[in-house]
Amino acid sequence: MGMTITEKILCRHTEHIEIQPGMLINAKVDIALGNDITAPIAVSEFRGAGGTTIFDKEKVVFVLDHFTPNKDISSARQCKLLREFARQQDMKYFYEGGECGVEHALLPEQGIVLSGDLIIGADSHTCTYGALGAFATGVGSTDLAAAMLTGECWFRVPETMKFVLNGPMNKWVSGKDLILDIIGQIGVDGARYKAMEFTGDTIKYLTMADRMSIANMAVEAGGKNGIFTPDDITRAFVEKRARRSYTFYESDPDAGYSSVMEIDVTKLEPQVAFPHIPSNVKGISQVGNIKIDQSYIGSCTNGRIEDLRVAALILKNRKAAPDVRLIIVPATPEIYRQAMKEGLFEIFLDANAIISPPTCGACLGGHMGILAEGERCIATTNRNFVGRMGHPGSEVYLSNPAVAAASAVAGRIAGPDEL
Amino acid sequence: MISKGNTWKFGNNIDTDAIIPARYLNTSDPKVLAAHCMEDADPDFMKKMTRGDIIVAGENFGCGSSREHAPIALKAAGISCIIAKSFARIFYRNAFNMGLPIFESNDLWDLISEGQEVEVDTDTGTIIISGGAGEPLTVAPIPPFMQELIRDGGLMKHIAAKKKSV
Numbered sequence: 001m002g003m004t005i006t007e008k009i010l011c012r013h014t015e016h017i018e019i020q021p022g023m024l025i026n027a028k029v030d031i032a033l034g035n036d037i038t039a040p041i042a043v044s045e046f047r048g049a050g051g052t053t054i055f056d057k058e059k060v061v062f063v064l065d066h067f068t069p070n071k072d073i074s075s076a077r078q079c080k081l082l083r084e085f086a087r088q089q090d091m092k093y094f095y096e097g098g099e100c101g102v103e104h105a106l107l108p109e110q111g112i113v114l115s116g117d118l119i120i121g122a123d124s125h126t127c128t129y130g131a132l133g134a135f136a137t138g139v140g141s142t143d144l145a146a147a148m149l150t151g152e153c154w155f156r157v158p159e160t161m162k163f164v165l166n167g168p169m170n171k172w173v174s175g176k177d178l179i180l181d182i183i184g185q186i187g188v189d190g191a192r193y194k195a196m197e198f199t200g201d202t203i204k205y206l207t208m209a210d211r212m213s214i215a216n217m218a219v220e221a222g223g224k225n226g227i228f229t230p231d232d233i234t235r236a237f238v239e240k241r242a243r244r245s246y247t248f249y250e251s252d253p254d255a256g257y258s259s260v261m262e263i264d265v266t267k268l269e270p271q272v273a274f275p276h277i278p279s280n281v282k283g284i285s286q287v288g289n290i291k292i293d294q295s296y297i298g299s300c301t302n303g304r305i306e307d308l309r310v311a312a313l314i315l316k317n318r319k320a321a322p323d324v325r326l327i328i329v330p331a332t333p334e335i336y337r338q339a340m341k342e343g344l345f346e347i348f349l350d351a352n353a354i355i356s357p358p359t360c361g362a363c364l365g366g367h368m369g370i371l372a373e374g375e376r377c378i379a380t381t382n383r384n385f386v387g388r389m390g391h392p393g394s395e396v397y398l399s400n401p402a403v404a405a406a407s408a409v410a411g412r413i414a415g416p417d418e419l
Numbered sequence: 420m421i422s423k424g425n426t427w428k429f430g431n432n433i434d435t436d437a438i439i440p441a442r443y444l445n446t447s448d449p450k451v452l453a454a455h456c457m458e459d460a461d462p463d464f465m466k467k468m469t470r471g472d473i474i475v476a477g478e479n480f481g482c483g484s485s486r487e488h489a490p491i492a493l494k495a496a497g498i499s500c501i502i503a504k505s506f507a508r509i510f511y512r513n514a515f516n517m518g519l520p521i522f523e524s525n526d527l528w529d530l531i532s533e534g535q536e537v538e539v540d541t542d543t544g545t546i547i548i549s550g551g552a553g554e555p556l557t558v559a560p561i562p563p564f565m566q567e568l569i570r571d572g573g574l575m576k577h578i579a580a581k582k583k584s585v
């Protein structure tokens with residue numbers, strides 16, 4: 001029997017000729033990633049196991065993005081520990097300060113992760129890189145420590161669920177809406193332990209930013225990874241960024257799938273996930289009158305230049321409603337500069353937006369946009385759990401950037417066509 | 420190993436933000452993390468629980484973030500064992516990697532009420548409900564590789580043990 005793209009990438013990183021779902025394998029990793037929250041534990045575990053030198057100084061990446069710019073003494077201390085470790089190990093990829101961006105936007109942009117790679121990251125949204133046709137999955141700090149030491153990680157080969165997306169998308173519908181719709185249908189554990197492979201003729205309409213939003217939220221359905229077959233759009237993105245070789249894999253025609261789900265996207269409207277679970281999804285026309293206190297446009301899901309352009313399109317010559325704090329977070333320094341060059345900052349500032357430096361910031365309730373009890377935020381982020389962006393009594397609604405921008409203007413959750 | 424303790428029941432999809440909110444992730448000190456364990460699911464949890472207690476949860480326990488701070492907080496708080504209908508993937512890995520015993524049981528949640536004492540034999544995977552009628556429950560066996568991890572005291576010690584034996 002043939003193999004899926006996920007099985008092939010895993011297999012090529014082992015000494016096996018063929019692998020099947022359920023097998024336990026040890027595989028070589030191309031990139032192992034940590035951040036300012038997860039890497040300190042990994043460093044401590046690495047040292048505790050007698051580790052002195054990391055397996056490859058070009059394959060371990062630290063991005064200090066979560067609490068940047070350092071929000072307090074404790075977070076600064078964690079970053080200091082990592083900085084000293086990175087310097088001591090002569091790590092090639094260490095990002096903080098003005099070079100730092102949200103890790104899952106930064107790594108693809110900088111060509112650090114490439115098609116065909118096997119990537120682990122001590123961050124659950126590491127699955128984002130599946131957009132490039134890579135196997136990428138989130139792990140814990142101890143897994144990261146083990147990979148820093150050995151260059152390997154253990155995996156149970158996952159079964160693959162196939163999602164066949166058909167048809168062109170309506171106006172204002174993006175990759176974010178496709179994945180929210182899927183999570184709404186299968187639930188937050190609908191793909192638990194499984195690979196999610198996205199195919200169908202809709203894919204050709206999806207930008208890399210759309211694909212990254214979709215792969216990013218595979219974990220919100222419980223998935224191990226989300227993955228796309230690389231095509232010309234992938235090639236155009238990767239070839240100008242890669243500084244090492246990469247491989248395009250695709251599933252065999254006779255590969256085995258645990259399920260196949262056909263989705264007609266032509267009738268889909270922008271989606272909003274209500275508190276406090278990403279599967280609590282409604283179409284924008286079904287939302288009703290929900291007043292908001294904050295609109296947050298950014299994160300590893302939707303902080304890319306394409307997302308900011310959509311937001312600017314809607315915010316042009318408009319202002320955020322008087323009682324709404326509009327926070328826009330370009331995900332990387334490159335995106336920040338590009339947005340500035342294109343004049344988007346002018347539009348955002350005219351709309352009374354706060355333009356934040358690249359950071360994970362308030363997405364995880366870290367800092368720079370925390371909610372008080374009873375406050376509501378519409379966010380282009382990926383999680384709306386209890387207390388996710390602040391007080392346990394606050395609420396987060398998830399949407400695409402067009403809806404978040406329109407909602408900022410309307411003062412309530414609204415689609416762009418309602419303005 | 421036998422874990423015996425009072426049970427605390429939680430529902431489905433208890434996420435890692437509920438287990439340990441991100442506002443406390445500017446440290447990895449187990450004591451500090453334990454002080455806020457389960458805070459957003461039950462603000463009084465740490466006041467009520469005692470060391471050795473057991474968490475019994477529904478589907479998809481530990482979903483969300485990859486933060487190992489979640490199993491660290493639970494372990495440091497003194498939770499001796501977690502029995503859920505199912506676990507989210509990264510939490511499942513993290514628990515074994517750091518040697519926190521977890522079991523999947525579809526039945527237990529419905530058979531006990533909160534506070535009831537249970538006894539878990541982590542080697543054989545059997546659960547006895549104190550004062551409960553009927554046969555002991557048998558939970559899904561832990562896969563052999565995970566048993567090795569638990570036996571060696573977690574992933575890093577397992578790697579060190581393997582290195583020594585080569």
